[in-house]
Amino acid sequence: MTLQHLPALQVVVPLLAAPLCALLRRPTLAWAWATLVSWAALVIAALILTQVLTTGPISYWIGNWQPPWGIEYRIDTISAFMLVLVTGIGAVVMPYARVSLAAELPADRLPWYYTMYLLCLAGLLGMTVTGDAFNVFVFMEIASLSSYVLIAMGPSRRALMAAYQYLILGTIGATFYIIGVGFLYLMTGTLNIADLAERLPLVENQRPIIVGLAFIAVGLSLKFALFPLHFWLPGAYAYAPSAAAAFMAATATKVAVYLLLRFFFTVFGEAYPLPDMAIPVIWIGLSVAGMILASVMAIYQDDVKRMLALSSVAQIGYITLGIGLDSEVGLTGSVVHLFNHGITKGALFLLVGGIALTTGTVTIASLSGIARRMPLTMAGIVIAGMSLIGIPGTAGFVSKWYLILGAIEEGWWWLAAVIVASSLLAVVYMGRILEAAYLRPAPPGQEAREMPLSMLIPAWILVIGCVWFGLDTDLTADIAGRAAHALLGRAP
């Protein structure tokens, strides 16, 4: 009974909780409510994941209308995995958010923040569970509109500019997506993803289909900031409130990548193999450009949040690279990196946000000598940084290992070299942070203090995750492998 309604509850609970949250005018109350809902969402996601892993994909008919006429929620291994990532990050970030946001936002705006956060969460979860291409658009708009607001709430006035930029580019992305879906609907008469996959091979006139795919791919690429469509991202993450930046960096782009996987492999995979459309070439080219150029740009940033944001663009390159490899090993690398990069970058944004609490903007110069004042925060940055670089024993290594194997499998040694060369660039930009924090003398009058435990503990949970998922990959690589297997259309 309730168990069977889990897919609906996953979305409905945060969606309905959001307006209630807006009515709670006391910040602490709103925070408690949003935290409760986040944790409930995590529990639901965990239940769904266990169910999918034991009994296979779930198909849930909204209002009991039979698909393809009604809206179907369809959850398989990879979507369940994404649900756990999104809700898990939400659940970890919320305890952190209370103190962090209280310092960054005026008190009367706090309930609105939590409302928008819940809407964003509902949107992201909806994008993941739904099996309907148009419904995806609806949830995408919910998630996007609320995230524009979250970014605009950032403490400095530049946040408005960043939110505006994201608004324009994000809207173009969503519009492209819906144009693409329109083409597909025109040619097949269906919006249900599973149904689309069945009907596409029957369509004779292929050109509109391919145009539709192109619109969808570009639209989603804008959403997940594929290089060179990433211009909105550094500003958005740098000026958003710290808690929002951590949440979105770890989840929002990842969900857009998930949708791309859906379209590339579930919808088009069978009838339109990627290599026939030169997608691997384009994809690997852009990924490599992102991995190298965005990392180089990160090296020259003085604003640490911008540095991390550009690093995200590079890391998204890793994820799309695995898609371009179009093999089971490569795709496993992609999916596992969705998760591993999510927790790694989430941890880094939370920790840097803790430094921002006392120093305002975080620049390399303002980090001088801060390790003595904030030893635990900096130790966390060191460990998460190692995961970002991909040192063995950390989560980042696991994903890179798969991607390197995928590259070697194709006989592309140069690509394996590029993957590790980009890691080396990460050594350089993380090295700049560590040099400043550990080796430079503190300026006189520096008054940084370790952030409160309510922020430190959530951040460290993710830091420990960076090591844990580097040594025990039953939850991550194992599931990612199954998901990749299923996406490539081989029987599980």
Next chain:
Amino acid sequence: MSMMILAMLVPLGGAVLIALLNRAPAVRDGVTLVTAVAMFGVVIQLVPEVLSGGRPATDPWQVLPGLELRLVLEPLGMLFALIASSLWIVNSLYSIGYMRGNEEERQTPFYVFFAIALSATLGIAFAGNLFTLFLFYEILTLVTYPLVTHKRDEAAIAAGRVYLLILVGGSLILFMAAVAWVFMATGNLAFVPGGTVAGVLSPLETGLLLALFVFGIGKAAVMPMHRWLPAAMVAPTPVSALLHAVAVVKAGVFSIVKIVVYVIGIENLSSLGAGEWLAYVAGGTVILASIIALRQDDLKRRLAYSTISQLSYVVLAVSVLTPLSVVGAALHIAAHAFGKITLFFAAGAIYTAAHKTKVSQLDGIGRRMPWTMVAFAVGALSMIGVPPTFGFVSKWFIVSAAFADQHFFVLAVIVLSTLLNAAYFMPIVHAAFLKPAPHDPHPHGEAPWPMVVALTMTATATILLFLLPTLPLALARQLAGLP
């Protein structure tokens, strides 16, 4: 619990205690010493089993399919663990004298990272497969970085950059590619006598794989991957002595020897003829580094280039690819460790007592610091390979192996480098004892006693191991499969 895991946990536990004892320096220094003794005590318990042919192992912990964390002890690892853990005791004694004598700041983190570095070194020594080796290899680079940059001035920061970029860059790009290649080719990263890639890779591929390993393992400082070692000399001398003459650099050549023996396979490599270039690269490094050493006036830099040259002796010995040459390589890891740590101890003692860092300042210093300079002379003789020092024993094996195999290039390199070694060490000894001392406004004697005791101990060990090389020899022969 396995004794191997215990041996690695002891220094980690020590590190925690040291960190907690920040406010009680005397107790903290005592804990360092006790930890070192305890670790050696655990390591030595493993010796009988290995000598009798046992290969203690831990249960594998699977990270990914085919990637397992596992400790397996074999003779070379035993030898390396013995060297590192025994010298850590002496080095701790020396560190206490040095850090106090020079009133260094931040002594607590210094001892903490030192202890963690030793734990990682044991991880390398005990590694039961390539993945485990790679993991601890990276950890060792990262935990020694704070030691290299200990002074926190501009020079230290710049040196730290060189150190990280060459070591992490080499290992992340080349070493990791090699590991991935072995994994793709064989699906197996275990260490197996005879090698795992034998019969799988073509001669050209085997040669390429060997190159990825030799240059990827930057800690072995084979040219052109050697630049980090002179840079690392900005660290306090105890770090240069134990880590950059013993633990870190030996981890490099140890890994190369281990990989050649257990992954590529000696017979495989010699029958494919894919490793001949290695002799030339290593031989070139031996000679070039010696020539550079000759021109260094900074004593520690001269020692660093000497280390680069001596490390390539090990690689050179392996490249002869006979069992006897492997014995020579393994023994040279031990011989160079005892000799070079003595030399660094002496350099640090001179710096502490006389505040001198240059070779040209050492005229007549032997009369003020007789213990130090006699120990220095013993270390120098061991580097040159003159009896009665341990250096003679390893060199003897390398020469015999090269001679038996008619490997004249290797013989020529050894002869030439022996001359060069004499040329850059003997003038120091000569100047110290026979040249008149210039007028010194600040008369000084020996360094603090813990340092003098430490360097006397290692010098004595260098001579004792010449007389009684039984244990290292037995382990080395087992490694090479000789009775």
